[in-house]
Amino acid sequence: MEIKILGTGCSKCEKLEKNLETALKELNIGADIEKVDNLAVIVSYGVMSTPGLVIDGEVKSIGKVPKVKELKEMLG
Secondary structure, X not given: OEXXXXXXXXXXXXXXXXXXXXXXXHHOOOOEEEEEOOHHHHHHOOXXXXXXXXXXXXXXXXXXXXXXXXXXXXXX
16 A cells, blocks of 8 residues: 655644654555655645645645545555
C-alpha cells in the first residue's frame, strides 16, 4: 500500500501523519508513507487545500485531518 500525505509540513499535516500511523498500527497494515511538499505535485492531484491524503493513487481526503476511525475505514 502506498500512501502520500500532500502538504507543506503544517501542523495539520503532522496531525494527519500521526493519526495515519495510529490507524495503520491498529489495523496491522504495513504501508509506505511519502510526504509530498512540492506544490506542483500537490496541485496535480487536484488538491488546492492541504493536507491531502492519497492512498494507492486515489485522493481520499482534502483540506482536513480525518480522525483515526475515519482513516481506518479508508484503509480497511
